[in-house]
Amino acid sequence: MSEYFQDYVAVAAFAAFGVLLVALTLGITYLVRPSNPTREKVSTYECGVDAVGEGWNQTFVRYYIFGLLFVVFDVEAVFIFPWAVVSEDLGLPGVIAIVVFILTLLEGLLYAVRKGVLRWE
DSSP states (O other): OOHHHHHHHHHHHHHHHHHHHHHHHHHHHHHHSOOOOOHHHHSOEETTEEOOSOSOOOOOHHHHHHHHHHHHHHHHHHHHHHHHHTHHHHHHHHHHHHHHHHHHHHHHHHHHHHHTTTOOO
């Protein structure tokens, strides 16, 4: 077997080991876990309110918009923290890049405010 395929054999072996490990742990938990379903345990639970009616319910879009805005500004922090660590090494081009980045995010936030997305009714 050539060296080229030996690398793939190693990757395949680790992938097979990973699949085997997951299957083994799932099998062990299936055998060990307690199973005593009662009426209360199998009933639908939603924030303390008993389920009434059919399962289909319209969800407000504003929940998704708030979640999306949270993710956007959370990812912003992921980019700003490493920049803050090396900001002295980057000099003026680094400062200009982060200012453009923050202004772009503020533009998006201003757009959301003007559209009334953040107004909770």
